[in-house]
Amino acid sequence: MSVGPIEPISRGQFFLITTTSVVVGGVYIWPQTVLTDAGLDAPWAVLLSISVALGITWLQTLWPPKTTGMTELGRMQAVWGWGRWPVFLATAALYVPLDGALVALFSQLLQQLYYRYTPLWFFTITVLLMAGWLASHSLAHIARNIQLWFPLLLASFCLLTLMALGHFHETAALHPASVIRVVPIAKGVVATWYLWMQGEVIVTVGGHVRETTWTQIRHWALAAVALQGAIILIIYALVVGTLGPAVAETLEWPLVYIFSNLTVRTLFISRPSIVIVVAWVVALILYLTLHVFVLTVNLQDGWSLSARGRVGLVWALIGLLGGIAWGLPSPVAATDLVVHWIDPAALGVTIMTSLGAPWLVRRRSVQERMPVRSAGGAPPRASPPS
Amino acid sequence: MNRRGLVRLLASVCALPLLSGCWNQRPIEQRAIVIAVGVTAHHQWRFLFPNVAVTADSLTAIPSAQQFYTVSVRAPTWQRAVHRLQAGMARKVSVGELQLLMVDDRLSTGQVTRIVDGLNTTGAVPATFWIAASPGSPAALLEQTSPQTVVPYYAVATYFDCRGCHPLRLVERGWQWWAQNATPGDSPYLPLARPTPHGVAVRQLLVYPLHGRPVLMPPPITQGFAYLTNRAVDVAVPVSLDDQAYTVARLDAQVRTRVHLTPRAVAVQVQVRAAGIIDDAPPHTLVTRSLEHAVGLAAAHVIAVRCRDTIDWANRTHTDPFGYAKRAAWLDDALGEMFSAARLTTLPIQAHIAVRVTIHGDGVAR
Incomplete structure (x- = not known):
């Protein structure tokens, strides 16, 4: 195993890393996708989506304590055996295109709404170069960057949300459908899944937190998902309560539209939404950094690469993301790829692996105990330390 | 600064002209x-x-x-x-x-x-x-x-x-x-x-x-519209009480609205709460608590009439600038789906309007 010693991070840093690994990348197109697919049942779909995300996070932190390894791929050896490669690569094959599509969407957002005279490629390349550069560094380095930037992102979001409350008038628009219909709600949940694809961050990074147990890791991960759940609920309420569901559905970037409509006449600033653009750029870079870092560390572990080899892998992955982003010419094409192709497949794979891993671990421990008992009274063997 | 740091610094300086605002x-x-x-x-x-x-x-x-x-x-x-x-x-x-x-x-x-x-x-x-x-x-x-x-x-x-x-x-x-x-x-x-x-x-x-x-x-209808939609900020209302003319000014109205759909109309309950001052009163009038109460009632009546006229005007013109039907359809989506978009916008409005005006004190004289 060639993954060298990884400097452990604190529990708070793990919380911020987990928070940054979900929602942040695709929050710009939220909640258009759920409104399109769930219609009036969107409030139920949003609540169900958050519940499913919490449930999956809980399941994902059940099996690692029974395994050992530096990365998730290493830990999967004990659970899936040779099957760890197809399972891991299936997951990676879904979140790499997702990340590419989110880079494309973000570049298109910046170019179409903020910097019209700057070419699209400029944003794509700049974001990817910075993500690649940061992902080449150590976990502690990335954690410190997130520790600096995430509170700034959250503060600017809260400031703009408070200002946007002045336009929030239509509480009736938040009223869910009176009759619960399963199919639109299910479609709505699927359409939200791009928010929750955290790219194996919890299991990979959770093993490198100082002075903690997996129970505490589980609590922090659940808290991170709950925080992001609260944020997407706030954004949903803000967008729908300002514009109404019928209109919000027609916008490509509803949240950006809401913030762009804020105006102030003080401090020589007329458009406060520019405040969040800086933080959003950094947030997307950190989101991509985490996904690229985690994928390359796992592959480094699996393929026994050197540290230099991992850096090469990082830039290869950055090139792949750039290629995917380049191949998505419009926001509609990128959103279609995310919602109608990646989301259903990713939800299916995530549910299968999240249910499968704890079940396999449990079955293995039962099988290990059975012959010992039948042999007559010897104490069960202790599970390996995590 | 070591050599690596110097290279990074130079690379950063060389990259500056690439910034979009530069070129x-x-x-x-x-x-x-x-x-x-x-x-x-x-x-x-x-x-x-x-x-x-x-x-x-x-x-x-x-x-x-x-x-x-x-x-x-x-x-x-x-x-x-x-x-x-x-x-x-x-x-x-x-x-x-x-x-x-x-x-x-x-x-x-x-x-x-x-x-x-x-x-x-x-x-x-x-x-x-x-x-x-x-x-x-x-x-x-x-x-x-x-x-x-x-x-x-x-x-x-x-x-x-x-x-x-x-x-x-x-x-x-x-x-x-x-x-x-x-x-x-x-x-x-x-x-x-x-x-x-x-x-x-x-x-x-x-x-x-x-x-x-x-x-x-029309302007009076526009004023009624402002009362019904929380857009009245600082309004003056002339009232007549026992053949004496008063003006209630600095009226700031707050409205609470409840809507629901019926098969033939939008039913609306509106509560307007306004507060203002007696800005103009006949000479030598001593403002008493009962006078404040009576002027407040008279002002409430004027506002209520304007609000009702506004609803009647909307019904006559087959418009709904208040968005009552929109809100009612959100609250009752099952009934709302039975109306086409055009029918929903032109649904008659049946309104029950209650207005209360509170008179505040102002100035040094009673």
Whole structure:
């Protein structure tokens, strides 16, 4: 195993890393996708989506304590055996295109709404170069960057949300459908899944937190998902309560539209939404950094690469993301790829692996105990330390 | 600094010219910044530009008549109008600072929808511009100057910017009109701006029905509309009590509304709570608690009558500028789905209105 010693991070840093690994990348197109697919049942779909995300996070932190390894791929050896490669690569094959599509969407957002005279490629390349550069560094380095930037992102979001409350008038628009219909709600949940694809961050990074147990890791991960759940609920309420569901559905970037409509006449600033653009750029870079870092560390572990080899892998992955982003010419094409192709497949794979891993671990421990008992009274063997 | 740090520093310095503001910047005197647009009923688009002052000295040297200039083009849509405008300009047209869109009051709902949608769908124009109607062609109103406003501020837009300055808050942003127009059960409206010797003034609204020309809301009805939609900020109401004239002023109304759909109408319960002062009373009147109570009741009656007249006016014109049907359909989606978008917007409104006016003290005398 060639993954060298990884400097452990604190529990708070793990919380911020987990928070940054979900929602942040695709929050710009939220909640258009759920409104399109769930219609009036969107409030139920949003609540169900958050519940499913919490449930999956809980399941994902059940099996690692029974395994050992530096990365998730290493830990999967004990659970899936040779099957760890197809399972891991299936997951990676879904979140790499997702990340590419989110880079494309973000570049298109910046170019179409903020910097019209700057070419699209400029944003794509700049974001990817910075993500690649940061992902080449150590976990502690990335954690410190997130520790600096995430509170700034959250503060600017809260400031703009408070200002946007002045336009929030239509509480009736938040009223869910009176009759619960399963199919639109299910479609709505699927359409939200791009928010929750955290790219194996919890299991990979959770093993490198100082002075903690997996129970505490589980609590922090659940808290991170709950925080992001609260944020997407706030954004949903803000967008729908300002514009109404019928209109919000027609916008490509509803949240950006809401913030762009804020105006102030003080401090020589007329458009406060520019405040969040800086933080959003950094947030997307950190989101991509985490996904690229985690994928390359796992592959480094699996393929026994050197540290230099991992850096090469990082830039290869950055090139792949750039290629995917380049191949998505419009926001509609990128959103279609995310919602109608990646989301259903990713939800299916995530549910299968999240249910499968704890079940396999449990079955293995039962099988290990059975012959010992039948042999007559010897104490069960202790599970390996995590 | 070690060699690696020096290389990084040099790389950063070399990368600076790549920053977008460095290589694609355009000086302000080479830009034509659109701050207002007027559209006539004959597809004539009039763009208003500030005359850019290169130095602070030249700012004061420009005569007021030359502080702004306009360019007109004829085009069926916003996009084609901007194309034609650019073709005839020696500067790069920039539309991202648009402050005001003024439309001719003879434009139909469909025509205004096309204009606003054209502006809203492009990312180039933030939808925060004010939108208003002008009586007839907006050309004269667009170039209206005011001694109250000097460059670089634009007089007409400054009127709309002034928060809490006017008795009734009758302003509308581009995105608000767009959202109202696109939602079934809501009739969008525009403030009708009229020129005055000192600038502009808004006292009435134009309400846009589903099809055809907009309907002009008379001033008393506009006041009732303001009470019903929390837009009355500082209103004075004349009341008569025992043949004596009083004025209740500084009225600030807060409204609570409950709506629900019935198979034939939108049922609305409105509670208006207003507070004001007795601003004008007959000479030598000693204000007592019972007089305050009686004047408050009389003012409440006046407000209630205006609100009822406004609802009757909406029913007569088959419009719903309050958005009652929209809200009722959100709350009862099962019944709401039974109405078409057109039927929902034209549903009759059955309103029960309750008004209470509280009189506060003011000044040193009773």
